[in-house]
Amino acid sequence: MTDEHPLLKIEDLAVSFPATDGSDRRVHAVSGVSLSVYPRQTLAVVGESGCGKSVTALSTLKLIPTPPGRHEHGHIWWSGDSDGGQPTDLLSLSEKQIRRVRGNQIAMIFQEPMTSLNPVYTIGEQILEPILLHQKAPRGQAVQTAIDALTEVGIADPEARLREYPHRLSGGMRQRVMIAMALACQPKLLLADEPTTALDVTIQAQILELLRKLQHERGMSILLITHDLGVVAENADVVAVMYAGRVVEYGSVRDVFSKPLHPYTKGLLASMPVLGDKRTRLATIPGQVPNPTNYPTGCPFHPRCSDRKDDPQCAAEHPALLEVREKHWAACWHAPGYDQAKATTPDLAYRMALQT
Amino acid sequence: MSNAAAHPVGPGAPPPAADPPRAVRGWVGQALNSVAKRFGARIGMAFIGMIAFSAVFAPFLASSHPLLLKMDRQWTSPAMKHLTPTDVTLLVGFVALLAVAPLRNVKFSHKLAQILGVLAFTIPVALVMAKPPRAVVYDQYRQAANDGRVQFVLNAPIPYSPTDRLRDQFDADRPHPWAPSTAHLMGTERNGADILSRMIHATRIALAVGFIAEGIALVIGVTIGGLMGYFAGAVDLLGMRLVEVFSAIPRIYLLLTFVAFFGRNLYLIMVIIGLTSWVGYTLYTRAEFLRLRKQDFVQAAIACGLPLRSILMRHMLPNGMAPILVNVSFGVASAILAESTLSFLGLGLVDEPSWGEMLNQALSAGGGFYWWLATFPGLAIFLTVFSYNMIGEAMRDAIDPQLQRASAL
Numbered sequence: 001m002t003d004e005h006p007l008l009k010i011e012d013l014a015v016s017f018p019a020t021d022g023s024d025r026r027v028h029a030v031s032g033v034s035l036s037v038y039p040r041q042t043l044a045v046v047g048e049s050g051c052g053k054s055v056t057a058l059s060t061l062k063l064i065p066t067p068p069g070r071h072e073h074g075h076i077w078w079s080g081d082s083d084g085g086q087p088t089d090l091l092s093l094s095e096k097q098i099r100r101v102r103g104n105q106i107a108m109i110f111q112e113p114m115t116s117l118n119p120v121y122t123i124g125e126q127i128l129e130p131i132l133l134h135q136k137a138p139r140g141q142a143v144q145t146a147i148d149a150l151t152e153v154g155i156a157d158p159e160a161r162l163r164e165y166p167h168r169l170s171g172g173m174r175q176r177v178m179i180a181m182a183l184a185c186q187p188k189l190l191l192a193d194e195p196t197t198a199l200d201v202t203i204q205a206q207i208l209e210l211l212r213k214l215q216h217e218r219g220m221s222i223l224l225i226t227h228d229l230g231v232v233a234e235n236a237d238v239v240a241v242m243y244a245g246r247v248v249e250y251g252s253v254r255d256v257f258s259k260p261l262h263p264y265t266k267g268l269l270a271s272m273p274v275l276g277d278k279r280t281r282l283a284t285i286p287g288q289v290p291n292p293t294n295y296p297t298g299c300p301f302h303p304r305c306s307d308r309k310d311d312p313q314c315a316a317e318h319p320a321l322l323e324v325r326e327k328h329w330a331a332c333w334h335a336p337g338y339d340q341a342k343a344t345t346p347d348l349a350y351r352m353a354l355q356t
Numbered sequence: 357m358s359n360a361a362a363h364p365v366g367p368g369a370p371p372p373a374a375d376p377p378r379a380v381r382g383w384v385g386q387a388l389n390s391v392a393k394r395f396g397a398r399i400g401m402a403f404i405g406m407i408a409f410s411a412v413f414a415p416f417l418a419s420s421h422p423l424l425l426k427m428d429r430q431w432t433s434p435a436m437k438h439l440t441p442t443d444v445t446l447l448v449g450f451v452a453l454l455a456v457a458p459l460r461n462v463k464f465s466h467k468l469a470q471i472l473g474v475l476a477f478t479i480p481v482a483l484v485m486a487k488p489p490r491a492v493v494y495d496q497y498r499q500a501a502n503d504g505r506v507q508f509v510l511n512a513p514i515p516y517s518p519t520d521r522l523r524d525q526f527d528a529d530r531p532h533p534w535a536p537s538t539a540h541l542m543g544t545e546r547n548g549a550d551i552l553s554r555m556i557h558a559t560r561i562a563l564a565v566g567f568i569a570e571g572i573a574l575v576i577g578v579t580i581g582g583l584m585g586y587f588a589g590a591v592d593l594l595g596m597r598l599v600e601v602f603s604a605i606p607r608i609y610l611l612l613t614f615v616a617f618f619g620r621n622l623y624l625i626m627v628i629i630g631l632t633s634w635v636g637y638t639l640y641t642r643a644e645f646l647r648l649r650k651q652d653f654v655q656a657a658i659a660c661g662l663p664l665r666s667i668l669m670r671h672m673l674p675n676g677m678a679p680i681l682v683n684v685s686f687g688v689a690s691a692i693l694a695e696s697t698l699s700f701l702g703l704g705l706v707d708e709p710s711w712g713e714m715l716n717q718a719l720s721a722g723g724g725f726y727w728w729l730a731t732f733p734g735l736a737i738f739l740t741v742f743s744y745n746m747i748g749e750a751m752r753d754a755i756d757p758q759l760q761r762a763s764a765l
Binding site for chain 1: 589651652653655656657658659660661662663666670671674675
């Protein structure tokens with residue numbers, strides 16, 4: 001396991017958009033994000049809305065419209081193209097080349113199952129199109145692939161479903177169809193952008209259970225974007241906590257949940273409801289997510305930080321993401337051991353023991 | 357696809373049930389269905405259907421050539437012999453439509469492709485095979501009947517061709533135009549041509565101008581508007597300037613100028629009407645595509661790696677088509693009006709009958725007011741435009757249920 005190569009390695013990615021106030025300034029939605037996803041690993045990217053989670057995922061497939069968006073610097077190395085070959089930088093691919101990766105090697109499922117299916121086509125037509133495109137299979141075989149994919153995601157009577165229009169399916173079924181579409185081409189990496197946010201709790205659990213099962217069966221990697229820490233705890237191997245366009249803490253799910261280093265992570269964990277706890281109010285992080293056009297100087301979290309709010313260093317200098325403990329990275333001046341931390345890129349092949 | 361009920365798959369599959377008798381309708385199907393339920397739209401479609409029927413069967417409905425003739429002990433069909441390539445193409449297209457339309461489980465696009473395929477084969481064959489005699493003497497049949505050489509004759513319901521000037525029935529005491537009578541249901545023009553016959557043959561021009569001109573406008577408008585909406589930014593900016601330039605062109609003056617320079621040519625007129633009326637479609641398509649490109653299913657299609665052509669044509673266009681279709685029915689009406697205007701001004705076609713040209717005849721008839729010259733073609737133009745507008749309004753209501761119904765019909 002030591003000389004394993006990551007499947008996807010995002011290095012120092014920065015994405016900017018023009019400011020909406022009409023000035024020439026550019027807003028950095030993501031600045032200097034590094035993370036890596038290993039085969040069969042689930043990496044969860046956690047953070048509040050607007051912290052750059054989705055932009056990171058969309059950049060992986062070059063789905064950020066450029067212009068107005070711009071990739072300022074960084075690389076996204078992808079090793080899933082051919083076995084043993086050199087990793088390719090997805091950001092440097094042409095539109096034609098990236099199209100071969102989209103849906104085929106890296107698939108994506110979106111947040112809103114109600115609007116992610118085209119209302120004018122049947123389920124079958126929508127599943128078949130990418131299969132016919134990427135696998136160049138004859139139609140009969142593609143239909144069989146589609147039926148298998150629908151069966152796999154637990155849709156009853158898949159052959160009849162193929163002929164139905166999306167408006168006849170419930171939200172949970174549509175999300176299953178989306179997953180079936182994403183999986184039909186056997187991708188190596190699945191980008192799941194808040195796949196369960198729009199669903200009710202019982203369906204959420206079913207969908208996550210399904211994703212876990214499929215990952216186990218297919219040896220697929222998942223980049224899970226969410227703001228639900230409960231989902232993270234149950235599904236992720238490695239967690240990247242993002243705040244204001246940067247990764248502020250990175251480590252295995254066990255380390256991050258049991259020994260959080262960054263005050264933001266601590267705040268997030270404290271604000272989770274605990275079953276049986278008699279407290280009437282949940283803990284909150286004071287203040288609001290800073291506006292991307294006007295990030296505070298120094299550590300972007302310092303105005304809201306409950307630990308050392310008045311430390312002049314926090315307001316003056318931005319802390320880098322350093323390996324504070326063994327295989328546990330954090331970006332906080334006051335993390336214990338930060339002054340002796342090693343400057344390494346976050347890279348962790350850890351996987352939770354499989355429990356089924 | 358095989359019968360789904362035969363293989364229940366997965367846990368909790370429902371018990372085998374009979375397939376629904378009818379395929380589940382898509383969104384477009386539902387919208388069209390609700391259009392067909394509106395009274396006004398039904399009247400409109402019935403009238404347009406009647407016009408289309410007249411256009412296709414004009415040579416059998418109104419012709420001086422008998423459908424079947426036994427003359428000098430020989431059976432002939434002069435009407436068939438005088439069919440032009442246009443007649444043949446229209447007839448074959450109609451038969452193909454009748455053959456394909458009732459088929460179930462065949463997609464609309466496939467049906468359309470089949471009809472177009474048949475037409476693509478028919479047009480060159482018709483051009484080679486259908487060679488009507490150049491010089492036509494319309495009164496030869498009436499002459500022969502008077503001479504007692506005809507043993508059997510089956511005439512068309514209106515036994516006068518649109519250009520049959522009734523030279524054999526010339527009567528100095530009773531000059532044309534004749535008022536409507538049992539022989540000429542809508543009377544005759546000053547040169548002796550039967551008005552009903554001309555009305556029937558003029559439906560072709562009305563339909564052709566409407567559909568071909570708007571077809572050209574639709575293709576240009578949707579293409580430019582789609583690209584503007586999808587790419588936005590600089591493409592949108594340039595496209596908008598182009599739209600501004602074209603919306604500043606006065607259509608009728610441009611038509612007059614072109615007719616003055618290049619002569620009277622129906623196809624030129626259609627192309628010019630098409631080239632000057634795409635602006636509306638562009639604006640609608642652009643607005644729809646700007647809305648659609650941010651939709652999740654379009655993003656999902658891009659994330660699936662589908663090529664741009666498929667995203668624009670398959671995923672965005674059908675979803676943005678509804679308001680454009682509504683506009684088409686209004687556009688067809690306005691194209692018919694433009695052609696009628698041109699013909700009324702005396703700049704339309706010379707030989708072929710058109711409703712506008714017939715109105716012009718009414719104006720220039722002189723020597724009094726002959727009501728039948730103006731009433732029938734005027735009514736035809738009015739009813740056709742009205743029908744298209746009724747269909748358009750029903751479609752607008754069908755696609756936008758929040759909108760108040762535009763009319764009670």
